[in-house]
Amino acid sequence: MIYVQYLLVVFLLLCAISVCLTNNLLISLIIFTAYSLVMSVVWLFLESPDLAITEAAVGAGVTSILFFITLKKVGKMSEKEDSNDE
Amino acid sequence: MNKTAKTNSHTKDSTLSHSRKLTKSHHEKGFVERIGDIVEKGDSKSFRKVYNTVAIILACIIIGCMIYTVSFLPSFGDPTNPANNEVSRKYIEEGIKDTAAINFVAGMILDYRAFDTLGESTVLFIAASTVIILLFKKKTKQEENQEVLEEEKYEDKHDLILRHGALLVVPAILMFGIYIVLNGHLSPGGGFSGGAIIGAGLILYNLAFGDKSTKKFFNFTTYKVIIILALSFYAISKTYSFYTGANHIESIIPKGIPGNILSSGLILPLNICVGIVVACTMFGFYSLFDREEI
Numbered sequence: 001m002i003y004v005q006y007l008l009v010v011f012l013l014l015c016a017i018s019v020c021l022t023n024n025l026l027i028s029l030i031i032f033t034a035y036s037l038v039m040s041v042v043w044l045f046l047e048s049p050d051l052a053i054t055e056a057a058v059g060a061g062v063t064s065i066l067f068f069i070t071l072k073k074v075g076k077m078s079e080k081e082d083s084n085d086e
Numbered sequence: 087m088n089k090t091a092k093t094n095s096h097t098k099d100s101t102l103s104h105s106r107k108l109t110k111s112h113h114e115k116g117f118v119e120r121i122g123d124i125v126e127k128g129d130s131k132s133f134r135k136v137y138n139t140v141a142i143i144l145a146c147i148i149i150g151c152m153i154y155t156v157s158f159l160p161s162f163g164d165p166t167n168p169a170n171n172e173v174s175r176k177y178i179e180e181g182i183k184d185t186a187a188i189n190f191v192a193g194m195i196l197d198y199r200a201f202d203t204l205g206e207s208t209v210l211f212i213a214a215s216t217v218i219i220l221l222f223k224k225k226t227k228q229e230e231n232q233e234v235l236e237e238e239k240y241e242d243k244h245d246l247i248l249r250h251g252a253l254l255v256v257p258a259i260l261m262f263g264i265y266i267v268l269n270g271h272l273s274p275g276g277g278f279s280g281g282a283i284i285g286a287g288l289i290l291y292n293l294a295f296g297d298k299s300t301k302k303f304f305n306f307t308t309y310k311v312i313i314i315l316a317l318s319f320y321a322i323s324k325t326y327s328f329y330t331g332a333n334h335i336e337s338i339i340p341k342g343i344p345g346n347i348l349s350s351g352l353i354l355p356l357n358i359c360v361g362i363v364v365a366c367t368m369f370g371f372y373s374l375f376d377r378e379e380i
Contacts, residue, residue: 050274057282062368065289069375
């Protein structure tokens with residue numbers, strides 16, 4: 001079981017690094033959501049199910065939706081609009 | 087055609103900045119002007135390079151400091167950790183007797199430390215109020231009518247898969263959230279987690295079925311009334327329990343048998359209040375971000 005946790009932590013690190021290295025905002029947002037989901041599994045392994053529930057609802061659900069809406073408002077939702085702005 | 091117009095404006099801009107540079111030599115400029123130049127030339131390659139190197143070095147220093155600090159922390163799960171002192175022992179041994187809550191965490195945050203949780207709920211309320219002040223747009227009658235027309239146009243165009251999926255999932259999400267709020271004193275979870283889940287469910291409902299069907303049961307007036315009622319109930323009931331507790335008066339609120347759903351005194355109603363505030367705030371944030379109203 002401990003190896004699963006190591007795997008999850010490595011995945012978290014990869015997600016965290018790739019969020020800042022990705023150029024496309026939409027893709028980095030989706031990676032951020034994946035980070036939150038994996039983090040909620042890690043909370044389960046650390047025996048705090050209440051935090052896991054909150055992380056899944058707030059981190060993966062509400063926060064990413066707010067980010068998506070903001071992206072839509074500033075017009076960076078798709079690659080095409082992105083290149084038009086430059 | 088659009089592109090040529092853009093390139094034209096771009097060349098015009100560059101010639102303008104070029105001529106401005108000619109009028110003043112480097113030494114005649116003030117500090118602010120020089121910084122403005124650096125920002126203007128931000129896309130130049132050498133500046134990018136320096137910026138990236140400095141950013142990487144700074145990040146490495148901060149990460150090193152953090153890891154160095156972590157090495158001083160006691161190991162996870164060690165029984166001799168400083169957190170395992172007489173305070174936590176008191177809570178674990180006498181928690182059930184004092185609060186009648188099986189879930190220690192709920193007993194802690196809604197009984198021993200209920201004042202903190204009131205502060206947290208108020209912070210959420212203030213955050214929501216700030217977002218309302220910043221983003222809420224009072225609409226004129228004309229705009230409203232136009233919006234209703236647009237809504238009718240889009241009413242059938244909500245994604246079919248999303249609508250049918252939401253029809254299956256939303257009731258389950260809402261039930262799960264309500265379950266977590268109501269069982270806050272018995273099982274992990276409580277007001278905040280349950281409220282966040284209910285808020286996420288409401289957001290999904292709104293995304294799938296549109297504005298009009300959400301407005302039937304949730305508009306700005308309900309939002310105001312519900313949030314203010316919940317917060318004031320919390321404050322008043324907690325004032326009562328602080329008053330009786332500080333003066334050693336027997337409280338009239340029964341503790342009940344630990345483990346029953348109707349037990350542990352004020353924790354259940356307070357959980358419901360916190361859940362309502364959190365759910366309304368989450369949905370309010372989404373709604374204000376999306377269309378600048380609730």
